Amino acid sequence: MAEIQTEQNETLFIQHFREESRPLGYYLREMAGYTALKKAFGMSSDEIIGEMKKSNLRGRGGAGFPTGMKWGFIPKQSAKPKYLVCNADESEPGTFKDRDIMRYTPHVLIEGMVIGGFAIGAHSGYIYIRGEYVREAKLLNDAIDEAYAKGYLGKNILGSGFDFDLTVHRGAGAYICGEETALLNSLEGKRGEPRVKPPFPAISGAFAGPTIVNNVETLAAVPFIINKGGDWFAKLGRLEKSGGTRLIGVSGHVKKPGLYELPSGGITLRQLIYDHCGGVLGDKKLKAVIPGGSSAPVLTADEIDVVYDIDPMMKIGSMLGSAAVMVVSEEMCVVRLLIRITKFYAHESCGQCTPCREGTRWMEDVLERIEHGSGREQDLNLLLDIADNINGKTLCALGDAAAGPVMSFVKKFRADFEAHIRSGKCPNA
Amino acid sequence: MPKCIIDGREVEFTPGQNLVEVAKKVGIQIPFFCYHPGLTVVAQCRMCAVEIEKMPKLQTACSTPAADGMVVKTRSEKVIQAQKATMEFLLINHPLDCPVCDKAGECDLQDFSFKYGDAYSRYTEEKRTYLDLDMGPVIKKNMNRCIHCTRCIRFGTEVAGIHEMVAVRRGNSTEITTVDGRPLETDYAGNYADLCPTGSLTLKDFRFKKRVWFLKRTSTICEGCARGCNMTIHQDNNVIYRCTPRENMEVNKYWLCDEGRFNFRYVNEESRVTVPMARGEVDWDAALAAARNALSGKKVAVLVGSDLTQEEAQLLLQFVPRHLGEAPLYHFGTPGIRSPQDDMPADRILKRKSKTANLHGLEKLGLKGFEALPSGTQAVLLVRGGRARLPELKGVVTVGVGVFRADEAQGFAAVLPGASFAEKDGTIVNFEGREQHLRRAINPPGQSKLLSEILMVWANSKGGTHV
Numbered sequence: 001m002a003e004i005q006t007e008q009n010e011t012l013f014i015q016h017f018r019e020e021s022r023p024l025g026y027y028l029r030e031m032a033g034y035t036a037l038k039k040a041f042g043m044s045s046d047e048i049i050g051e052m053k054k055s056n057l058r059g060r061g062g063a064g065f066p067t068g069m070k071w072g073f074i075p076k077q078s079a080k081p082k083y084l085v086c087n088a089d090e091s092e093p094g095t096f097k098d099r100d101i102m103r104y105t106p107h108v109l110i111e112g113m114v115i116g117g118f119a120i121g122a123h124s125g126y127i128y129i130r131g132e133y134v135r136e137a138k139l140l141n142d143a144i145d146e147a148y149a150k151g152y153l154g155k156n157i158l159g160s161g162f163d164f165d166l167t168v169h170r171g172a173g174a175y176i177c178g179e180e181t182a183l184l185n186s187l188e189g190k191r192g193e194p195r196v197k198p199p200f201p202a203i204s205g206a207f208a209g210p211t212i213v214n215n216v217e218t219l220a221a222v223p224f225i226i227n228k229g230g231d232w233f234a235k236l237g238r239l240e241k242s243g244g245t246r247l248i249g250v251s252g253h254v255k256k257p258g259l260y261e262l263p264s265g266g267i268t269l270r271q272l273i274y275d276h277c278g279g280v281l282g283d284k285k286l287k288a289v290i291p292g293g294s295s296a297p298v299l300t301a302d303e304i305d306v307v308y309d310i311d312p313m314m315k316i317g318s319m320l321g322s323a324a325v326m327v328v329s330e331e332m333c334v335v336r337l338l339i340r341i342t343k344f345y346a347h348e349s350c351g352q353c354t355p356c357r358e359g360t361r362w363m364e365d366v367l368e369r370i371e372h373g374s375g376r377e378q379d380l381n382l383l384l385d386i387a388d389n390i391n392g393k394t395l396c397a398l399g400d401a402a403a404g405p406v407m408s409f410v411k412k413f414r415a416d417f418e419a420h421i422r423s424g425k426c427p428n429a
Numbered sequence: 430m431p432k433c434i435i436d437g438r439e440v441e442f443t444p445g446q447n448l449v450e451v452a453k454k455v456g457i458q459i460p461f462f463c464y465h466p467g468l469t470v471v472a473q474c475r476m477c478a479v480e481i482e483k484m485p486k487l488q489t490a491c492s493t494p495a496a497d498g499m500v501v502k503t504r505s506e507k508v509i510q511a512q513k514a515t516m517e518f519l520l521i522n523h524p525l526d527c528p529v530c531d532k533a534g535e536c537d538l539q540d541f542s543f544k545y546g547d548a549y550s551r552y553t554e555e556k557r558t559y560l561d562l563d564m565g566p567v568i569k570k571n572m573n574r575c576i577h578c579t580r581c582i583r584f585g586t587e588v589a590g591i592h593e594m595v596a597v598r599r600g601n602s603t604e605i606t607t608v609d610g611r612p613l614e615t616d617y618a619g620n621y622a623d624l625c626p627t628g629s630l631t632l633k634d635f636r637f638k639k640r641v642w643f644l645k646r647t648s649t650i651c652e653g654c655a656r657g658c659n660m661t662i663h664q665d666n667n668v669i670y671r672c673t674p675r676e677n678m679e680v681n682k683y684w685l686c687d688e689g690r691f692n693f694r695y696v697n698e699e700s701r702v703t704v705p706m707a708r709g710e711v712d713w714d715a716a717l718a719a720a721r722n723a724l725s726g727k728k729v730a731v732l733v734g735s736d737l738t739q740e741e742a743q744l745l746l747q748f749v750p751r752h753l754g755e756a757p758l759y760h761f762g763t764p765g766i767r768s769p770q771d772d773m774p775a776d777r778i779l780k781r782k783s784k785t786a787n788l789h790g791l792e793k794l795g796l797k798g799f800e801a802l803p804s805g806t807q808a809v810l811l812v813r814g815g816r817a818r819l820p821e822l823k824g825v826v827t828v829g830v831g832v833f834r835a836d837e838a839q840g841f842a843a844v845l846p847g848a849s850f851a852e853k854d855g856t857i858v859n860f861e862g863r864e865q866h867l868r869r870a871i872n873p874p875g876q877s878k879l880l881s882e883i884l885m886v887w888a889n890s891k892g893g894t895h896v
């Protein structure tokens with residue numbers, strides 16, 4: 001990893017994450033606000049999508065799908081209206097990056113959405129924001145009002161002839177509504193349950209019209225790409241096929257938790273934890289790292305020399321997910337930690353499909369039993385089996401999100417689980 | 430035609446067909462719960478998982494359209510393991526009370542458990558339970574047996590046109606129930622019991638009356654209206670226990686309305702006249718004599734129920750001129766519905782306004798709808814299959830042939846008890862002109878006879894012709 005530099009990294013967002021940055025005036029003055037939009041209006045849809053492809057921007061919502069390619073799936077002609085939807089549900093435990101974009105630089109998101117709408121031919125946009133983000137929803141609405149007042153939203157934007165309306169839609173507190181098709185159901189006023197794919201939203205999404213769903217951070221990158229070019233953005237990243245910077249949320253047992261912005265693929269997990277975050281709290285030994293939101297399979301202290309980006313993380317059997325890193329010191333009981341995670345996914349399962357509805361709760365029950373002293377020797381294999389019977393066999397990825405932690409924790413920390421079962425309680429308690 | 434390969438066998442398919450249907454064509458069963466050919470595909474139960482070459486994950490056959498050259502395995506090790514897993518998941522919270530469940534013997538959950546599941550479960554935690562819910566007169570709910578396939582919800586919104594079944598709460602606590610726990614409103618509610626793959630939704634009318642393996646089935650047609658839905662009569666020992674829909678994509682798809690489904694009840698009813706009557710129970714000879722007597726020398730009109738079959742109506746068309754002289758014939762059946770033009774759709778689903786099955790057939794035979802008796806009419810011969818609504822007749826002597834309730838036949842000079850739709854064979858013609866066939870499921874009860882027999886003894890018995 002000799003080439004990896006951590007100095008003089010260019011950042012797009014984080015220097016603006018201050019209260020003063022919020023007003024439109026700041027955005028126009030300090031961030032070249034709405035100049036990308038003007039530029040985009042001089043480009044064709046294909047040219048914009050071409051820049052997006054060149055940028056190597058990959059979705060920041062979790063799956064890392066190339067954004068330009070996704071936009072390219074939208075049919076040029078459509079009898080039904082097209083939609084651009086921003087996924088601001090940000091509910092994966094550990095994740096708090098989209099919040100700051102909406103809180104401090106809402107206009108960059110708005111501008112990104114108008115450009116996105118123009119590129120795919122959508123005249124309506126929605127920001128689906130998690131219900132708990134009460135303040136952010138209000139700030140977004142204020143910014144949207146400002147944008148309407150100045151003609152950046154609404155009819156004939158900047159004299160271009162292009163119309164675009166933007167609406168903030170608040171969720172009602174379900175994690176599953178961050179899954180894009182459940183989000184669309186919820187947006188339509190239906191029960192928040194994922195839909196069978198195909199059809200993918202690009203073909204039939206919101207109100208059955210062609211729809212792009214992108215994460216907040218993804219859409220907020222768009223103005224930078226249009227202004228400075230796809231090639232420039234691609235070069236911000238340090239790996240092939242992964243452009244731009246990443247907002248990384250670090251929490252747990254580190255000395256300096258918080259939000260970091262670093263080049264995509266620019267550091268290893270070890271550098272992140274020890275160089276940027278000052279190491280483990282109280283200089284304890286590192287026990288584990290949950291590297292990409294709580295659904296990401298856990299890593300042991302020996303596995304953190306991995307480059308922290310989409311492909312390398314996948315290669316070692318985990319994922320970058322929403323780039324939320326949770327650091328776990330030796331003082332934390334991994335059994336309790338896994339129970340907490342499993343409870344979450346069981347609680348948030350929509351209940352539609354069999355393996356997730358039945359299996360997540362079963363895993364939770366078995367883990368609870370182990371924690372409360374009535375674990376049995378065969379429980380660990382049972383847990384692995386249940387998780388395996390869920391993994392890859394559900395309707396949406398929430399099943400995998402529940403199975404991944406169980407499989408990785410039990411496999412990697414089996415001794416801790418066995419000790420619990422043998423002694424009928426937490427040996428460290 | 431494009432072809433795919435399923436378990437090593439080449440199968441032709443029509444583009445758009447899913448793998449469950451394509452496999453079925455060559456006799457390969459892919460088990461499924463949430464899929465129903467008459468409802469949208471949701472791929473929720475995961476029972477239909479199959480392995481498809483070049484795809485790393487198992488795919489759900491119900492939501493996968495066959496593609497040219499696709500290679501599918503329905504019995505690979507991975508598939509068998511997934512089926513076992515799904516069965517295990519579905520059963521961990523199931524009461525497994527098949528011995529006291531009315532669905533046993535025709536339960537997909539039971540059958541697939543036997544075929545694709547393991548005999549043994551690893552579940553030792555407490556089972557999830559729900560409170561029961563009164564869903565009104567048609568359906569009994571036992572939520573503990575529900576496998577959350579959502580067929581009922583989709584039937585309500587997509588077929589019955591009413592969003593009355595819903596899922597509430599979520600995850601493991603998801604409950605399938607009605608909106609606010611209200612009773613069901615649709616008049617197609619019986620279908621909920623048919624399409625529920627478990628004993629969660631059962632028919633109140635049928636449950637615990639008979640274990641299904643004792644029932645004998647006869648394919649026939651519903652006589653409840655002019656659509657003529659295809660259905661099956663289930664009987665044992667000459668008693669009808671229930672009627673269920675029979676698939677016919679051109680007539681009723683997979684469904685029956687409640688009125689048609691429960692129409693059979695009159696067949697077994699106590700009050701049905703099943704012995705010859707002439708102001709009291711008499712034998713056939715005396716009843717026939719009374720009937721002839723009542724009509725003899727009078728100006729007679731013949732009213733033919735449009736619940737009769739074509740064959741029965743044709744017999745009457747021959748019989749009447751020979752034995753009742755000039756007597757005119759009219760058909761009757763539904764108040765206000767006298768001609769095919771009156772028979773409009775009664776709802777947006779199946780029902781027709783003509784509440785008898787053979788209005789269109791009788792019109793084809795030249796009979797006209799009854800409006801009023803020709804003036805001077807003194808006597809009426811009323812012939813009915815059982816369902817036609819009797820017209821109000823005043824100041825005439827009436828002889829009834831066919832199926833009547835005792836109270837209906839009160840003032841009749843004679844009743845010659847006949848056979849209901851379930852007791853005879855014959856042709857009926859539906860609103861689209863489709864000829865369909867009633868099949869005899871049970872014997873006419875008591876001393877009732879088929880119309881052909883009644884007319885024959887009438888014609889041949891002492892006293893000869895009327896004229």
Ligand SMILES: Cc1cc2nc3c(=O)[nH]c(=O)nc-3n(C[C@H](O)[C@H](O)[C@H](O)COP(=O)(O)O)c2cc1C
Pocket residue numbers: 058059060061062063064065067087088089090091092175176177178179180181213214215216218219396397398401
């Ligand atoms: C259970 C589940 C929860 C999700 N939650 C979120 C979320 O809160 N925010 C988000 O942007 N994407 C979330 N996703 C991913 C979305 O489905 C979708 O892939 C993403 O919004 C696409 O945007 P992107 O291409 O910009 O990453 C979730 C996915 C799953 C399966």
Ligand code: SF4
Pocket residue numbers: 176194348349350351352353354356357394395396397398399
């Ligand atoms: S995997 Fe879970 S959350 Fe996703 S559709 Fe199935 S039950 Fe719902």
Ligand code: SF4
Pocket residue numbers: 574575576577578579580581582605624625626627629630
């Ligand atoms: S009640 Fe029956 S049809 Fe409805 S979801 Fe449950 S199992 Fe399926």
Ligand code: SF4
Pocket residue numbers: 651652653654655656657658681684685686687688689690779780781
């Ligand atoms: S719609 Fe008519 S034919 Fe069909 S079940 Fe109902 S009554 Fe019978």
Ligand code: FES
Pocket residue numbers: 460461462463464471472473474475476477478489490491492
């Ligand atoms: S039948 Fe295919 S998932 Fe239920």
